Amino acid sequence: MSDGSLLRLEGVHTHIGEYHILQGVDLAVPRGALTVLLGRNGAGKSTTLRTIMGLWQASRGRTTFAGREITSASTPEIARAGIAFVPEDMGIFSGLTVQENLRLAAIAGRFDSARLDWIFGLFPALKRFWLRPGGLLSGGQKQMLAIARAIVEPRQLLLIDEPTKGLAPAIVDNLAQAFEDLKARDTTILLVEQNFHFVRGLGEHVAVMDDGRIVHTGAMAALSADEALQARLLGLHAGAVH
Numbered sequence: 001m002s003d004g005s006l007l008r009l010e011g012v013h014t015h016i017g018e019y020h021i022l023q024g025v026d027l028a029v030p031r032g033a034l035t036v037l038l039g040r041n042g043a044g045k046s047t048t049l050r051t052i053m054g055l056w057q058a059s060r061g062r063t064t065f066a067g068r069e070i071t072s073a074s075t076p077e078i079a080r081a082g083i084a085f086v087p088e089d090m091g092i093f094s095g096l097t098v099q100e101n102l103r104l105a106a107i108a109g110r111f112d113s114a115r116l117d118w119i120f121g122l123f124p125a126l127k128r129f130w131l132r133p134g135g136l137l138s139g140g141q142k143q144m145l146a147i148a149r150a151i152v153e154p155r156q157l158l159l160i161d162e163p164t165k166g167l168a169p170a171i172v173d174n175l176a177q178a179f180e181d182l183k184a185r186d187t188t189i190l191l192v193e194q195n196f197h198f199v200r201g202l203g204e205h206v207a208v209m210d211d212g213r214i215v216h217t218g219a220m221a222a223l224s225a226d227e228a229l230q231a232r233l234l235g236l237h238a239g240a241v242h
């Protein structure tokens with residue numbers, strides 16, 4: 001796209017049953033960078049990701065990805081176009097092993113061994129529990145598996161819903177490393193996150209949602225340096241780490 005955005009939402013509305021959840025979302029996700037979507041509980045962040053992925057159908061507006069309109073595309077079409085999604089509930093197959101969960105996400109069921117080694121380096125527990133059923137993993141290990149599944153094949157865009165929830169600090173560091181590696185490999189990331197402390201040094205761009213609309217977009221560095229803006233947009237107070 002001429003403006004450098006890989007993904008663009010224009011005036012997107014989403015209804016869930018009788019509820020009007022997204023009320024005209026305008027969002028541009030620049031290519032090759034990490035954009036963080038912040039906002040209070042219930043603002044509509046997860047609904048935005050699910051609408052991009054075609055899991056909810058937009059009732060109005062337009063979504064374009066890599067120059068192609070995907071507003072009415074099916075979820076499998078959107079995945080094939082190059083978007084991977086890690087939902088908040090992770091969607092692990094609990095009766096399948098770690099290996100089988102990952103194999104399902106690998107095109108033609110085969111692993112690229114260099115890519116698998118990179119994933120094991122980021123999340124060593126997945127190697128250790130390779131043959132363990134997904135349902136027996138801890139919450140943090142399930143989160144690692146869900147992310148590994150989304151990155152086992154190269155994708156242009158990765159949508160991730162609150163990945164740090166329940167993760168130990170060491171694993172959160174690995175996650176930060178994974179995002180840096182992915183960006184270096186030309187993957188664009190749109191991340192929903194409540195943990196401002198985690199994302200303030202990580203994301204290049206930020207968008208803040210409230211009541212189903214984007215109420216602020218800008219550089220993460222600018223928001224990170226402006227405590228008054230954090231207080232106004234996020235309800236954070238000076239000295240808060242979260």
Ligand SMILES: Nc1ncnc2c1ncn2[C@@H]1O[C@H](COP(=O)(O)OP(=O)(O)OP(=O)(O)O)[C@@H](O)[C@H]1O
Nearest residue numbers: 016017019021039040041042043044045046047048
């Ligand atoms: N399946 C559903 N049926 C009805 N309402 C829903 C459904 N899913 C979400 N909502 C409502 O839509 C609004 C936005 O929810 P959403 O999960 O997108 O918010 P969020 O910003 O991701 O919040 P959180 O940070 O708490 O995850 C909320 O008011 C929620 O109650």
